[in-house]
Amino acid sequence: MGIIIKEIRIRNFRSYQSADITLSENCVLIGANNVGKTTLLQAIQVAFLRGIRVSEEDIYVELNELLPKSRKAIIDVLIVPVEKNEEGIKEFDEKWFEHIGELRSEDTVTLDQFLAIRTIISYNPLKGEYDIERKALIDWPTTEAAENYNEYKKNRITDKVLQALPVFYMDAKRDISVEMKDRNSYWGKLVRDVGLDSKDIEDIETTLDTINNEIIHKSPILKHLTDNLSKVSRTVSTSDSSIKINPVSRKIKDLNRGIDLTFKDEHSERFPISNHGMGTRSWITFLTVVAYISWKIEQMEKEEVPFHPIMLLEEPEAHLHPQAQRKIFQQINDLSGQKIVSTHSPMIVGQVDINDIRHISKIEGKSNINFINTANLEGKDIRKIKFEILKSRGDLLFANAILLCEGETEEQAIPTFFKEYFHCEAFEAGINIISVGGSGKYKPFLRIAKDLNMKVYILSDGEPKTIKEVRKLVKAVYDEDEIAEISKGIKFLPDGSDFEKYLINAGYAEEISIAMTEILGDGFLEQYISAKGNTSNGSRPTKDKCDTCNQFIYEKSFRDYSNDDGRVQALLDCIHDNKTAYSSIIASTIIYNRQTEKIPPMIEELFIEIENDFKILIQEDEAVNI
Known part of the structure; x- marks a missing residue:
């Protein structure tokens, strides 16, 4: 892979007022529903795809704010070469160097080369609608200066430049039986041109014509129908009109209209793909995109044209059982190019490299992007996060908050008390209740909570040694100015009790x-x-x-x-x-x-903290998290 999209900065696009995201070759977006994962994928499409229409709905607006026409949305993309030269400087290889031309820039300190593309969505008063404009930045400014930076290259971002950075997007509603009917789908694009030369096409179409005539001649029903339909020439005012029935397509270019897929396993009959379940149809749709991308890569390599496919895939786990979810993620990783996947699957999260995870959350209507910071972690800490959380408790990464306790009794009892107090399940409020298995095992959970901007609560045993250990772990993870706020949600059981x-x-x-x-x-x-x-x-x-x-x-x-x-x-x-x-x-x-004190006092104190933070409405019949 000669290049990589290293970073994307978004300003005033939909729910993103201001957000930066660094990308890897295999980036996985996680987070609850409606936090901005799809919006991020759409921002990438706006940055690279031609012909996308935008409107005022794509501009960030505050609650109850009247959108000012002067507000612009900005999507900045930083593209860098992967390899270094003999001097340790990152330079574009020959193909990309020629393709990018004068659009490339150079870091004044490191001398590393880069391409920075800015996409601007702004209101055009003459047209009365929003336009998209793309420019190349001279420098890659600091994140604080990005929105006001306005120094651009003179050369335009042409269609040719963007063609080398194609985006392949698949949403969660993929279905091969629908794709096969759409000429503009990846299936349609693949089968539209089967790659035959003109002599082969002529010979095959002659054979197809013979097959059609023979079917009609030997079928009394089709022959009778043809004879009757031929009467159209009596009413159509053309001297050379005729009609034919085509049991089989007579033209190679029309073969895609009649192509069908059938599927069978070892012990069943073969059935059309439309008769199979959504899991199979979804998976085959994905494999069709894989086939299309690999075909395009092969074509570009033959033509010696630079090509960096960008695959955006939403919820690859849709309709698939756990083992199939793991398998499809392996297939995604094996793809050439750069992949950005959004998922709600703990199975997939368990397979992801910890440095590839990006967590999306929404606070007061604004989407935020976080990641697990491994820079200052030792190898053993990373392993604990990987095996104690990602592989066995991956669902907590989708929570709004985590309530940590030491033992099995608390882990089973607290959810019941929670439901009695709030009249809803803890998971309905987006809260995971987790036993860490001992006072010394809080650290990986605290690290995840801090890095992913989750609220954390602790109900701990009250032995002096345990209190000292928990406070030490909190101090090791959180900054000094954060500890006072975190400590409000930490409750130690009194009198040294478990x-x-x-x-x-x-x-x-x-x-x-x-x-x-x-x-x-x-x-x-x-x-x-x-x-x-x-x-x-x-x-x-x-x-x-x-x-x-x-x-x-x-x-x-x-x-x-x-x-x-x-x-x-x-x-x-x-x-x-x-x-x-x-x-x-x-x-x-x-x-x-x-009859009274159905919630033990110390647990009730903890619930009051949660109530204050999340404003969970306590009702007799139901609870609503707002």
Whole structure:
């Protein structure tokens, strides 16, 4: 690949008031619905495709603002060579050098060459509509100076220049059975000219004519129909009129009208493609585009013409099962050229290189673009993000916020409390509730939240060591001026408690006993005390030190369940030993059996923070996230 589109800057285009995005060879756009992924792909089309129509709908406008006619949308594209010369300077190869000509520029410091194309969408008062104008920038200004920069090359951006940068766009509604009927589709473009020379065409068309005549002659129905339709010459005022039925196309140029696709697997009959499901039809549409691009690349190579295909693909996972989603993404990566893919699939996200991910979000009506900053991360941190998040929890990348907790009990209980408090599921509010599996495992999740501009909340155990560790991790990820805001959403359980101990201390022991009875049966606590009472509880350090090694002396401890405090401890030990079964029902048991304080106070405090941040409307029957 001789060149690459390195960066795109967008100003005042639809939902993008101001946004910059760096691109890679295989760039993947992620984010919730209606945040600006499709708009970004459309901006790229406006920058490179000829004949696109624009209107005032393409200009960014504030809420309740009257669009000023003087406002312009700008899309700047930076194209750079990939290879360096012997002196370490990036230069366009011979083909691109000649193709770009005087449009190319040179960095005054590094001497690296580049091509910067600006697309301007502005109102034309004479025509009463918006126009598109493309110019080559002399320099690549800083992002702050981009909008007001106005130094351009004298040479025009010609159609010839853009033809070497073709855009191939596929939306999520692709269907090969529809594409086959459209002469302007990629299928239509491929089969329109089958690449035969004139002598072969003449011979084949003679054969096709013979086949048609034989079919009509041997079919009494078609012969009868032909004879009757021939009567048209009696009413049409032309001396040399005639009509023919063509069971098979008589002209090579018309073959595409009658081409059909059939498909079968190992154990089924062959059926027309239109009879198959949308998954198969969508995939074949994609493969048709692949075939078209590879055909064009081959043609351009023969003609020694520079060619950098840009493929824009929306939701390649549409209609495909998980394994097929992984396969189609591999096929996308194998394509020549530059690919920009938008997806909602955690399966695809799990395969993406972490540096290829671009996260799109929308805040107060403005689309923003973020990425995971790996510049200051060690290899082990990158691996943790890759394997603990992208491969196993890729769905959290599409959330508005994440609520982190330490254990399995919290992860299963908090969603139930959330629904009771907000009258909606956490995922409906765009919030993922995640157990990180221990106090030392927050960092990759915090890094993702910071880089992708997500709100983060933490419900942590309250042991002094845990509190210190969590605060240390937050400080390692967030800047000093961010920590105060982040800390509002971090709640530590009081009195050094873990979640189970906190619930008991907060007055929910009776509800916990009801839940445990449902799991273990009546008399579970007495049975547990009988089995575990006075048994070893491990070794604990004393205040005394060894005279020889100066280490604290440990002594064995035993479970004492003999008094009221002992029974409470027995209940706590019992639920710790049965976390797997207990976790799934404790929250619903508390809610069902309590008349007041159905939400534990510390969790309610956390929900109030979420409510303040996201303005979730609390209603009796439903909740709406606004």
